[in-house]
Each structure stands twice: as structure tokens, then as C-alpha cells.
Amino acid sequence: MAEAVFQARGVTKVYHTGEVDVHALRGIDLDLFEGEMSVLLGPSGSGKSTLLNILGGLDRATAGSVRFRDHELTQMAERGLTLFRRDHVGFVFQFYNLIPSLTARENVALVTEISADPMTPEQALGIVGLAERMDHFPAQLSGGEQQRVAIARAIAKQPEVLLCDEPTGALDSKTGVRVLEALDTVNKELGTTTAIITHNAGIRAIAHRVFTFGDGRIVEVVVNKTRIEPSQVTW
Amino acid sequence: MKALDRKLLRDLAHMWAQVLAIALVMASGVATLILAVGAQHSLVETRDAYYERYRFADVFAHVTRAPRLLEAQILQIPGVAAVELRISKFALLDIEGFVQPATGLVLSLPDHRESRLNRLYMRSGRLPEPGRADEVVVNEAFAEAHGFTVGSTFKAILNGRKRALTIVGIVLSPEFIYAIGPGDFVPDDKRFADMWMSEKALAALFDLTGAFNNVSVKLLKDASERGVISKLDTLLEPCSTAMAAPAPMAARTSFRMLSLTANLSSSTSWPASFRRSFWPSPRFSST
Numbered sequence: 001m002a003e004a005v006f007q008a009r010g011v012t013k014v015y016h017t018g019e020v021d022v023h024a025l026r027g028i029d030l031d032l033f034e035g036e037m038s039v040l041l042g043p044s045g046s047g048k049s050t051l052l053n054i055l056g057g058l059d060r061a062t063a064g065s066v067r068f069r070d071h072e073l074t075q076m077a078e079r080g081l082t083l084f085r086r087d088h089v090g091f092v093f094q095f096y097n098l099i100p101s102l103t104a105r106e107n108v109a110l111v112t113e114i115s116a117d118p119m120t121p122e123q124a125l126g127i128v129g130l131a132e133r134m135d136h137f138p139a140q141l142s143g144g145e146q147q148r149v150a151i152a153r154a155i156a157k158q159p160e161v162l163l164c165d166e167p168t169g170a171l172d173s174k175t176g177v178r179v180l181e182a183l184d185t186v187n188k189e190l191g192t193t194t195a196i197i198t199h200n201a202g203i204r205a206i207a208h209r210v211f212t213f214g215d216g217r218i219v220e221v222v223v224n225k226t227r228i229e230p231s232q233v234t235w
Numbered sequence: 236m237k238a239l240d241r242k243l244l245r246d247l248a249h250m251w252a253q254v255l256a257i258a259l260v261m262a263s264g265v266a267t268l269i270l271a272v273g274a275q276h277s278l279v280e281t282r283d284a285y286y287e288r289y290r291f292a293d294v295f296a297h298v299t300r301a302p303r304l305l306e307a308q309i310l311q312i313p314g315v316a317a318v319e320l321r322i323s324k325f326a327l328l329d330i331e332g333f334v335q336p337a338t339g340l341v342l343s344l345p346d347h348r349e350s351r352l353n354r355l356y357m358r359s360g361r362l363p364e365p366g367r368a369d370e371v372v373v374n375e376a377f378a379e380a381h382g383f384t385v386g387s388t389f390k391a392i393l394n395g396r397k398r399a400l401t402i403v404g405i406v407l408s409p410e411f412i413y414a415i416g417p418g419d420f421v422p423d424d425k426r427f428a429d430m431w432m433s434e435k436a437l438a439a440l441f442d443l444t445g446a447f448n449n450v451s452v453k454l455l456k457d458a459s460e461r462g463v464i465s466k467l468d469t470l471l472e473p474c475s476t477a478m479a480a481p482a483p484m485a486a487r488t489s490f491r492m493l494s495l496t497a498n499l500s501s502s503t504s505w506p507a508s509f510r511r512s513f514w515p516s517p518r519f520s521s522t
């Protein structure tokens with residue numbers, strides 16, 4: 001069995017809003033295994049994004065333990081979390097956050113210029129199928145293409161983990177499939193451990209492992225014995 | 236070139252109109268600052284040149300009455316370059332058609348030589364004839380405030396006697412940039428005059444023949460002002476009512492000096508808020 005890259009145990013997260021405490025996570029136990037693609041499924045407000053932010057070092061758990069290999073993230077200071085994000089984690093969000101005045105290649109170069117051991121922007125864009133469009137500005141690209149540029153930017157520094165929060169949320173089925181294909185390619189070719197948040201149940205079949213969330217808890221963990229190709233996904 | 240540098244250049248090119256506007260605003264601010272500082276320096280240099288040319292004294296002292304024999308002793312104080320002994324008296328003025336009370340400061344002018352210090356700049360007319368108790372020169376601001384010209388007359392009560400005075404000259408003085416009356420805070424050119432009269436005539440009017448009640452001193456370069464003031468105070472102590480003081484405290488140039496200081500402050504702080512500095516008219520620069 002593959003080694004667990006992330007191990008979360010008893011993770012809770014409480015937001016204090018005035019006199020009301022909002023429990024976003026209520027004791028989560030979760031393992032993400034090396035090289036696997038995991039899908040975090042569930043309705044809005046079920047705690048998926050909160051957990052992903054904690055795994056990625058963007059947020060802190062109220063209680064519980066989160067380990068990344070030998071590192072305990074809950075014990076890290078802010079600087080340690082910054083280094084962890086910089087060295088090990090790639091993020092893809094629902095909205096692409098590309099810089100409009102830079103081409104696709106230059107958007108990716110923003111990361112490669114400050115990374116320790118990056119691939120070239122051309123390689124990263126080639127993996128997501130945008131080799132022919134790398135000199136186009138974001139405004140000249142479709143939504144799916146922009147999201148693939150965002151994925152290329154996330155993987156260009158060769159992170160061990162790729163965390164994707166609703167990467168197809170703003171896309172239609174056809175372009176969403178192209179984005180899933182890009183993520184699948186990254187997972188297969190680079191072996192990057194990938195976690196994808198979605199509330200789209202159709203996507204679950206492309207993952208090795210599916211975590212279903214409900215009301216701040218994981219209500220079901222399913223290991224897919226057989227996976228389908230992203231091109232077979234419809235919604 | 237790095238991607239961030241490219242972004243900067245492209246964003247600047249994209250927002251060229253805003254960038255140009257910001258640059259123009261900043262250039263205006265810098266230009267205002269340069270103009271203000273330049274004008275400040277120019278005013279200060281002009282003032283200093285004016286003071287130098289017209290021998291504005293460095294130290295002033297007022298006494299009740301002292302013999303002119305002290306002049307030699309004052310000259311012997313280390314650091315003293317020149318001394319001028321004067322008579323300085325206040326007078327009530329009676330100006331036709333002007334109902335408010337007016338006062339004037341009357342100062343003596345040497346009869347047979349040019350003043351060593353605090354020389355006058357003649358705007359028009361001439362100096363009073365030696366010994367003439369009915370001739371005066373007045374400061375320009377007072378003359379303008381009342382519409383006086385050379386030949387105009389007014390009356391003044393000098394040592395209890397009302398006398399008709401004829402204006403024979405209109406002058407500017409480095410000593411009295413602003414004419415501020417005793418007890419006033421701001422200049423009032425209609426109610427206060429600076430006047431100069433023959434020393435012999437003024438001495439006779441105030442029974443000060445062979446005496447003086449005002450001394451001004453020009454210092455040598457690098458002389459100790461404190462040291463000279465201290466020795467002058469000691470010398471004049473038997474006949475003094477007030478201690479000697481350096482020029483800015485003694486003369487009514489202080490109002491103008493304060494104004495210049497305020498201008499310097501304005502020129503360095505106000506451009507940030509794009510305020511245009513206001514400059515008082517440099518009246519003395521016309522000399």
C-alpha cells in the first residue's frame with residue numbers, strides 16, 4: 001500500500017462569529033496516499049474547502065492533528081507553513097486568478113522564476129495541452145483553457161501535492177472534462193498526489209478514493225476498484 | 236526580463252493616461268516645492284543684501300539718558316565694528332481728517348554726516364535740513380496710508396508741544412519693515428508712523444543735547460553677540476531701562492522674519508497637499 005502523504009486525525013474547526021460558534025469540521029480522520037487522486041465530495045457547507053485549506057497550510061485547525069509526511073502542520077509557525085506551501089503544495093481554485101497582462105507562458109513563469117526545481121513553463125503548459133496557446137493572454141483563452149493555465153502554474157514547481165478546490169465549478173461539462181483530463185495527466189505522468197473538491201458526483205469515478213462529506217464529517221470513504229477516464233465523465 | 240517586470244511595463248502602458256496624469260500632478264507638486272524653496276532663498280538673500288547695504292545694526296539698546304561720551308567706550312568693546320547713538324521718542328500725531336488716535340516714533344538723524352547704521356532708502360524727497368524742527372521724513376507705508384506726499388503736513392505733540400511738521404522725504408528703513416505701534420500685534424500703517432528728524436532739532440525738543448537714549452551696534456564678523464550685549468549692558472547699566480538685544484528681538488523686523496520662517500515651513504510641507512504658497516510682497520526687494 002502507498003505511503004500516506006497526509007494524515008488528519010480528529011480535526012475540528014470552529015469559527016467564532018459573535019455569540020455563535022460555527023462548527024465547520026467535527027472530528028475529521030483522513031488519509032491521502034502518495035500518487036493517488038482523491039475526490040472530496042459533498043454539498044456546499046459540508047467542510048470540504050475548510051479541510052483542504054487546513055491540509056494546504058492556508059488555515060489552522062482548532063483541534064486535532066494534521067501530518068504531512070514527518071511534519072506536524074498544527075505545530076508549525078506561520079513561516080513554517082509558508083515554506084511548506086511554497087515547497088510542497090500546488091493550489092488550483094475555482095477562479096483562475098491569472099494575471100491579465102501576462103501571457104499563459106508568463107503566468108506560469110511567475111512561479112518557475114522563484115521555485116527551487118521547476119519544470120519549464122513550456123513543459124507545464126504542454127502537460128495540460130496548451131503548448132499551442134502559451135503566448136495568448138487570458139482574455140484570449142476560454143474558461144477551460146484559463147483553468148488549465150492555472151493548473152500548469154500550480155504544477156510547474158513540481159509540488160508533491162496538488163489541491164484543487166472546485167476546479168470545474170465555473171465550467172461547462174465539455175470544458176470541465178478537458179480540465180479533469182489535465183489533472184489526470186498530471187497525476188499519472190508526475191505522480192502528484194491530487195485532491196479534488198467537487199460537489200459534482202459524476203467526477204467521483206475518476207478517483208482512486210472518494211471521501212463524502214456531510215455536516216462537517218466524513219460520512220463515507222469509497223475506494224474505487226476501477227476508474228473511468230475523464231472523457232467518460234458527464235454532468 | 237522577469238515576468239513581474241513585464242507585467243509592470245504592460246500595466247503602465249495600458250494605464251498611460253492615468254500614469255501621465257499622476258506624473259503631471261507629481262511634477263506640479265515638485266515644481267511648486269522648487270519654486271517655493273527658491274523664492275524663500277531669494278527672499279532671504281535679498282533681505283540679507285538689503286541689511287548689509289543699508290548697514291542694519293546687529294544689537295540695539297535703549298536707555299533713559301546717557302552722555303555721548305560713552306560712544307568711545309562702546310567702540311572699544313571687543314567685536315564692535317560701528318556705533319550709532321540716536322534719540323528715539325514717541326509722539327502723538329494729529330492728522331487732519333483722521334479722528335483715531337495715532338502715534339509715531341521719532342528718531343534722530345545725524346546733521347552733518349550720513350548715518351553709520353540703519354541707513355534710510357529715499358523713495359522720494361530729501362532728508363531734513365540740519366536743525367530744522369519742522370521737517371521730517373516718514374516711512375512709506377504711513378505716507379501711503381494717508382495719501383501723504385512730499386510737502387504734506389501734519390501735527391505732532393513732541394514733548395508736550397504741538398508742532399506742525401512738513402514731510403520732506405518718504406523713506407524705507409531696514410529697521411522698520413513693518414510699522415507696529417507699542418502694544419499692537421499687527422501693523423496699522425494709518426495709526427503708527429516711523430519718523431526721522433534732525434538730531435540737533437530733536438535733541439533740543441527733548442532736552443537731550445549732548446546725550447542719547449538709543450544705541451545701535453554693528454558687530455564684526457564672527458564677533459560674539461552675547462559677549463558684546465553683556466559688556467554693553469554693563470556699560471549702560473547706570474542709565475538703562477532695558478537690556479540690549481539682538482536685532483530680531485529689538486527691531487520690528489521680527490514680524491517679517493517670522494513671516495519668512497513661516498514661508499519656509501510652508502514651502503516644504505504644503506506641496507504635499509498641493510497648496511499654493513502665498514508670498515507677501517517683498518517690499519524691501521525693490522531697493
